[in-house]
Amino acid sequence: MTKEKNAGLSVLKADRVYAVLRQRIRDLDLPPGALLKKDELATELGVSRAPISEAIARLTEEGLVDVFPQHGSFVAQIRASDVREGLFIRTGLEVEAWRQAAAIRTPELIVALDENLEGQRQALARGDLTHFYELDEQLHELIFGFIGWSRAMKFLDAVRAQLDRVRRLALPSQGRPEATLAEHARLVEAVRIGDPEFAGASMRAHLNAVAQAVEGQLEHYSANAG
Structure with a gap:
């Protein structure tokens, strides 16, 4: 060789x-x-x-x-500063990505989003949070792929690993997976009707809810780690 x-x-x-x-x-x-x-x-x-x-x-x-x-x-331990930085970057990128997707949506994109959303519903119904989380990630990747933001997606993936770890702690929280599914449904509906403002606002609301859950988990994690 x-x-x-x-x-x-x-x-x-x-x-x-x-x-x-x-x-x-x-x-x-x-x-x-x-x-x-x-x-x-x-x-x-x-x-x-x-x-x-x-x-x-x-x-x-x-x-x-x-x-x-x-x-x-x-x-590495989960660092609150890294997690909050990831949330800040994610908000800036994803709000605009969903806005753009809603503005230039296609029937093919809507079909893909609907299939993903149905998969999330089925995963949640059978209690498969691992697959639910995978589909959660894929939903957002669909949007970035559709608008052609491959470099932004790679950058986002590089900075969100810390956020992903603490989100793993947050997802099993009581009621959070169901709330996440409802938030995703609003995002898909915003794209379906072609409303960029609704899409951006829905994404921001979704990430605000994620941030609240994450902050609670960070407090719990810090108390136990310390």
């Missing part, structure tokens, strides 16, 4: 390891404060230590991992 092919495989392995670890951190499968044992992770994922180290370095840059020399690498 040539050096070029070896290098390409190394990049693919590092990317795969990064994606797996990042998702586990976002899903709280690797909770705040968890020690990342490189040897164990390498064995589990079928790679050498090098891709593990590369992935940890990338996650450290994102603020999802803290490295302490002589002690090891740990999943």
Whole structure:
């Protein structure tokens, strides 16, 4: 095998390891404060230590991992400042994205949004919050893809990981999944009728509700972490 092919495989392995670890951190499968044992992770994922180290370095840059020399690498604690920054950025991007989508909607977009919304209803009815959350993310990705904001979507994904972690804590809160579904239904309706102002206002109201739930979880998390 040539050096070029070896290098390409190394990049693919590092990317795969990064994606797996990042998702586990976002899903709280690797909770705040968890020690990342490189040897164990390498064995589990079928790679050498090098891709593990590369992935940890990338996650450290994102603020999802803290490295302490002589002690090891740990999943970062949830930081209120990072979460609030993520909410601020998300509001700025998503309010305008939904406004634009409502202004230039197509029948194909509405069909896709309706299918996603029905999937959310079914997931919630059977108590599958994991799938509900996946569809929640996909709903917003549909909008960014439709208006062609792929770079904005990548940027948003990079800054919202901390928010996603605390949202995992907030979603099971009593009544919150049902409220989220209702808020999503209003967003889809705003696009359906082609009302940018209604879409923007609905998105802002949705994120305000998310922020309230998140603040409550941050207080609870800080009290228990401290």
